[in-house]
Amino acid sequence: MDERAFVYDSMYPVARVLYENLPLEAAGYALFAVILLLSAFVYKLGFAKKLPLGKNIIIGLFLAAGGLGLTFLAIFLPVVEGLVIAAVILILYKIRLWREKRENAASH
Numbered sequence: 001m002d003e004r005a006f007v008y009d010s011m012y013p014v015a016r017v018l019y020e021n022l023p024l025e026a027a028g029y030a031l032f033a034v035i036l037l038l039s040a041f042v043y044k045l046g047f048a049k050k051l052p053l054g055k056n057i058i059i060g061l062f063l064a065a066g067g068l069g070l071t072f073l074a075i076f077l078p079v080v081e082g083l084v085i086a087a088v089i090l091i092l093y094k095i096r097l098w099r100e101k102r103e104n105a106a107s108h
Contacts, residue, residue, distance in 0.1 A: 014080040031074055036067040038083035045090035 008016050014034065019027040040063055051059070070079045 010076055012074070012076070012078045012081060015075050019075075028071065031080075032067060032071040034080055035070050035074060035083065036064060038080065038087060039063050039067050039070070042083055042086050042090060045087065045094060 008020060011019065015031055018030050018034075021027075022030055040060075043059070043063065073079050
């Protein structure tokens, strides 16, 4: 077994697909973009409030810095998969919250 196949077998699915199908340099940037987008989406679903532009920029910078660290971990840990699961859970929570608000409004 060659070294490249051994490394690819150690990767989690999203990172493996990116690294197998893109040039090496582009795969790292693509993984960072996926993590950054999913992190922003999870933040928006679960934690975001109306904030001034300056604070949103600061939060974006911290999301990018954290995403950079998570990108290195995502090569051999299920970071992207965990963010997808967090997004699905938050989407289900938002749907349930929306339904409860709608039912309460209809009953009153």
